[in-house]
Amino acid sequence: MSKLHSIARAASDDLRARVHFCPETGQIWLHEHRMLLVHAEAQALLRKELIDSLGMDRARGLLTRMGYASGLRDAELARTRAQNCSDLEAFMTGPQLHTLEGIVHVTPVKLDLDRASGRFYGEFLWENSWEGQWHRHHYGIHTEPVCWTQIGYACGYTSAFMGRPILYKETECVGMGNNNCRIVGKPIEEWDDAAEHTRFFRPEAIADQLIELQTQVGQLRGAIAGKEKLPADLVGTSPGFTAAYDLLKHAAASQITVLLIGETGVGKELFARALHALSPRRDRAFVAVNCGAIPNELVESELFGVEKGAYTGALVARAGRFERADGGSLFLDEIGELPLPAQSKLLRALQEGEIERLGDNKTRKVNVRIIAAINDDLRQRVKEGRFRSDLYYRLNAYQVNIPPLRERKEDISLLAKRFLEKYCAVHAKKLRGFTDKAKRALLTYSWPGNIRELQNTVERGVILAPSGTRIEVEHLFSALAEAQAREFGLDVDGSLGVHQGGSTAALCEAIFNGVMTLDQLEVMLIETAVDKARGNLSAAARMLGLTRPQLAYRLKRLHEADASGSVLEGAAPADASPGPR
Numbered sequence: 001m002s003k004l005h006s007i008a009r010a011a012s013d014d015l016r017a018r019v020h021f022c023p024e025t026g027q028i029w030l031h032e033h034r035m036l037l038v039h040a041e042a043q044a045l046l047r048k049e050l051i052d053s054l055g056m057d058r059a060r061g062l063l064t065r066m067g068y069a070s071g072l073r074d075a076e077l078a079r080t081r082a083q084n085c086s087d088l089e090a091f092m093t094g095p096q097l098h099t100l101e102g103i104v105h106v107t108p109v110k111l112d113l114d115r116a117s118g119r120f121y122g123e124f125l126w127e128n129s130w131e132g133q134w135h136r137h138h139y140g141i142h143t144e145p146v147c148w149t150q151i152g153y154a155c156g157y158t159s160a161f162m163g164r165p166i167l168y169k170e171t172e173c174v175g176m177g178n179n180n181c182r183i184v185g186k187p188i189e190e191w192d193d194a195a196e197h198t199r200f201f202r203p204e205a206i207a208d209q210l211i212e213l214q215t216q217v218g219q220l221r222g223a224i225a226g227k228e229k230l231p232a233d234l235v236g237t238s239p240g241f242t243a244a245y246d247l248l249k250h251a252a253a254s255q256i257t258v259l260l261i262g263e264t265g266v267g268k269e270l271f272a273r274a275l276h277a278l279s280p281r282r283d284r285a286f287v288a289v290n291c292g293a294i295p296n297e298l299v300e301s302e303l304f305g306v307e308k309g310a311y312t313g314a315l316v317a318r319a320g321r322f323e324r325a326d327g328g329s330l331f332l333d334e335i336g337e338l339p340l341p342a343q344s345k346l347l348r349a350l351q352e353g354e355i356e357r358l359g360d361n362k363t364r365k366v367n368v369r370i371i372a373a374i375n376d377d378l379r380q381r382v383k384e385g386r387f388r389s390d391l392y393y394r395l396n397a398y399q400v401n402i403p404p405l406r407e408r409k410e411d412i413s414l415l416a417k418r419f420l421e422k423y424c425a426v427h428a429k430k431l432r433g434f435t436d437k438a439k440r441a442l443l444t445y446s447w448p449g450n451i452r453e454l455q456n457t458v459e460r461g462v463i464l465a466p467s468g469t470r471i472e473v474e475h476l477f478s479a480l481a482e483a484q485a486r487e488f489g490l491d492v493d494g495s496l497g498v499h500q501g502g503s504t505a506a507l508c509e510a511i512f513n514g515v516m517t518l519d520q521l522e523v524m525l526i527e528t529a530v531d532k533a534r535g536n537l538s539a540a541a542r543m544l545g546l547t548r549p550q551l552a553y554r555l556k557r558l559h560e561a562d563a564s565g566s567v568l569e570g571a572a573p574a575d576a577s578p579g580p581r
């Protein structure tokens, strides 16, 4: 070992003589290589930022390769020296440079090499490892060695010097809590787990990966934004609603005629407007016509326009809805009500894109997208000869079925909330929402008139409820509707008659059909008990077979669910709840 040490000392002296500081030119030279004297702390901060932004693994790769590149440069110098001295002496250039450069103090422990045969074994003690100390400073004790740049240097240097791949590993490292670092190097084939380490020497296309990830994030953001951007009045998250809306979206970009089918009041016009808003025609006119609301003798002039003098009373020429919708969309509601002559003209407009005003024989070109709607099955009208089959097939190219509200129970809360906000604004009223009984009534009612009925009901509630209060059941429903609501499990006073004969089945049905959840049932039981006990929690708890703390806990939990939930779901005792007393 003393021989190794004296070689090392000689190399060190020689190398120091090769370092030149040139303040005049602002350059530092090590033999032929320009060097930098940098702040270790600044370098450590760069290293930290690499780790924090890229993760340990990627940063380790980058740093290892950076060290490897330094090792290659220093090996050039070692090889020029090898012409005048032994392999062993020449090799010590690397460890001495590593020391001189301020990276780590290297002491050879065991070194056996022969460049001709390619034999190599090296063991070194590393003291004052720059990298290990800073890593420990920033991240604390690590489970694996952390002197990545330095290991990279040793590998690059020795591989270049020996002309064959030599791999080093740290057997001890200050980063792992050892007092010093210790490294062992030998030809790559002599390591069993070489692959685990050599992967860090392969450059990664990090930029490509970052760009790829950025693109993905952008697409995901777009998808999320697209999802949130439901047209203003279209509200819903239920599977039925979502399926219909998805169908609509797929048709939006094309010119295809869309036929909307759904019961009265399901919001067909809203869907039609949404289709228009999603289409490339969004900046042009959206014209809506209810074919069932126009007297038969006027339908043609309404749709296709009139020339002056076409009939008695036609004093001026007037464009029809088709012309007004030119470039945009024409929504024909209740299209089944269209009289047969108008159906022929409509078919021609669809097929040729041409119309003629009443009393005119000039053909006008129109570019209109038709959105048609009907309440029932058009096929019956076709069978009865009241609707042209060719027009039916033309219109039926793309059907979108809009489910009735009773099949969209999940959406009732959202819709009720929306209407509440709307009508509070319209009627300049401040209300605190719905009472729990009112919430339950909204959920259990069957809504034969669909969304329109819900909308009217909420508006009625907003008008009748005193400002500053919550809307109650009686503000929402007339006696008649309330009677119907009872069929769905509601009592006169709005609570489900659990103890009354026959109601148990209705209650079970309500839960099986998703009309009510178990949580809501729990709320009802607790509420009823608290009501009966006149707010005395201990008495209410006895009624429920619970301890008072158990009941208080449930109330708290339900109250929290209500605070985080929507207006109706999880109908928890908000104002109705007395809270722990």
Ligand SMILES: [Zn+2]
Pocket (backbone or CB within 6 Å): 129, 132, 145, 146, 147, 170, 172, 173, 174, 175, 180, 181, 182
């Ligand atoms: Zn180390």
